[in-house]
Amino acid sequence: MADVLESGERERFERLVMPHQDAAFNFARWLxxxxxxxxxxxxEAMVRAYRFFRGFRGGDARAWLLQIVRNACYTWxxxxxxxxxxxxxxxxxxxxxxxxxxxxxxxxxxxRDHLMRALESLPPRSREVLVLRELEGCSYKEIAAIAxxxxxxxxxxxxRARERLQQVLSRSTGRAAAGTPVxxxxxxx
Amino acid sequence: MTxxxxxxxLHGYLxxxxxxxxxxxxxxxxxxxxxxxxxxxxxxxxRASLQSAQLYERAPAGLSTKIKRQIASAEAxxxxxxxxxPIWRWIAVSAAIVVLVAVAYLGGQRILAGRSGVExxxxxxxxxxxxxxxxxxxxxxxxxxxxxxxxPWFDGKLDYVPPVRDLAENGFPLVGGRLDVLNGRSVxxxxxxxxxxxINVFVWPESGKESLIPATGTRNGYQWIYSRAHGMExxxxxxxxxxxxxxxxxxxxx
Numbered sequence: 001m002a003d004v005l006e007s008g009e010r011e012r013f014e015r016l017v018m019p020h021q022d023a024a025f026n027f028a029r030w031l032x033x034x035x036x037x038x039x040x041x042x043x044e045a046m047v048r049a050y051r052f053f054r055g056f057r058g059g060d061a062r063a064w065l066l067q068i069v070r071n072a073c074y075t076w077x078x079x080x081x082x083x084x085x086x087x088x089x090x091x092x093x094x095x096x097x098x099x100x101x102x103x104x105x106x107x108x109x110x111x112r113d114h115l116m117r118a119l120e121s122l123p124p125r126s127r128e129v130l131v132l133r134e135l136e137g138c139s140y141k142e143i144a145a146i147a148x149x150x151x152x153x154x155x156x157x158x159x160r161a162r163e164r165l166q167q168v169l170s171r172s173t174g175r176a177a178a179g180t181p182v183x184x185x186x187x188x189x
Numbered sequence: 190m191t192x193x194x195x196x197x198x199l200h201g202y203l204x205x206x207x208x209x210x211x212x213x214x215x216x217x218x219x220x221x222x223x224x225x226x227x228x229x230x231x232x233x234x235x236r237a238s239l240q241s242a243q244l245y246e247r248a249p250a251g252l253s254t255k256i257k258r259q260i261a262s263a264e265a266x267x268x269x270x271x272x273x274x275p276i277w278r279w280i281a282v283s284a285a286i287v288v289l290v291a292v293a294y295l296g297g298q299r300i301l302a303g304r305s306g307v308e309x310x311x312x313x314x315x316x317x318x319x320x321x322x323x324x325x326x327x328x329x330x331x332x333x334x335x336x337x338x339x340x341p342w343f344d345g346k347l348d349y350v351p352p353v354r355d356l357a358e359n360g361f362p363l364v365g366g367r368l369d370v371l372n373g374r375s376v377x378x379x380x381x382x383x384x385x386x387x388i389n390v391f392v393w394p395e396s397g398k399e400s401l402i403p404a405t406g407t408r409n410g411y412q413w414i415y416s417r418a419h420g421m422e423x424x425x426x427x428x429x430x431x432x433x434x435x436x437x438x439x440x441x442x443x
Binding site: 010018021024026029035039043051052055057071075111112115119130134140149156162163165 | 201206241246252256435440443
């Protein structure tokens with residue numbers, strides 16, 4: 001009986017929280033680096049959000065939901081891919097994506113793919129602030145709430161994350177220019 | 190060499206997150222710092238390429254339906270437990286409740302006082318245990334921020350395994366663990382830090398009977414949250430906000 005909300009609550013949930021489903025999915029997809037896993041985890045997180053909805057004290061529903069999604073993602077990573085949480089920089093991402101998946105090969109050599117792989121090679125804590133800021137357009141205050149860190153930490157984490165991203169991007173461009181085949185697709189960078 | 194500001198303030202400026210005073214200060218700095226100008230330009234073009242690359246990925250079409258269906262079925266499940274009860278039974282049950290309440294009331298304050306006395310006692314024990322732990326030298330039996338030290342420490346001292354996790358990255362650094370006694374049984378007390386405050390989380394296996402500790406409340410300036418998950422009962426108590434306690438409990442129960 002405890003899980004049952006009033007039908008009004010369900011309507012409120014669908015009105016306030018469900019519209020942020022894309023934000024939830026996008027965030028999970030970048031944290032987990034997989035659409036299929038993101039779909040499962042988003043679904044689980046949304047259902048969990050519904051159960052906790054009574055504890056939602058009003059305010060920023062997107063930040064509230066993304067906090068739950070983030071927890072669900074880290075729990076999932078801990079269980080299924082703990083190595084992601086300790087890897088500082090994932091060099092293998094470069095090869096992995098260009099070589100193995102036909103889908104990636106099809107869009108290879110394009111700017112999106114290039115940036116995607118650079119972003120995915122960053123550690124999750126750097127990746128998440130970039131995704132929240134650049135893709136989701138969150139304010140520092142929202143990022144602080146979502147990632148449960150003090151607001152002052154957001155700026156320094158973002159600074160470091162952008163620095164890393166720049167390094168990764170310039171590294172791959174540098175190598176390609178030097179003629180070292182970093183990527184098997186041989187895409188021009 | 191990199192200008193220090195290019196590693197910090199510059200990003201706040203780029204994101205429009207500096208207050209007007211600091212933004213102005215930074216703009217003045219820009220006039221004389223070529224490094225920051227260059228870095229700002231690079232960051233702007235990095236942002237432009239991130240935004241034009243269409244990296245945002247929307248949820249697949251069927252996801253919303255799946256979520257709604259799962260929510261509905263979760264609800265139906267809990268509804269089902271009750272929907273088979275015919276109306277007349279509900280009336281009988283209500284009548285019975287009315288009679289019971291009346292009897293309890295007419296029977297005098299004794300019964301009610303008894304129940305709330307026990308309730309008070311159980312809660313008082315939790316609060317006392319928390320206050321006692323804050324006295325010098327009482328906080329932890331095993332002081333360690335490493336869950337791999339704290340968890341095995343409980344081995345052989347309890348007949349269950351409390352879920353010990355360092356949650357420093359969520360803002361709740363593990364401080365240590367302690368053995369405590371609540372309601373006549375030994376329980377694990379996990380101690381977490383939150384800014385300059387300490388949080389005690391008491392964990393014990395579900396006893397099977399209804400707990401007498403209210404789900405949440407405040408007394409003497411201490412806030413508590415009581416809940417159950419995975420066959421364990423949790424009671425987190427501290428002088429931090431209820432929201433913090435809620436977050437911590439949720440993290441521990443994941």
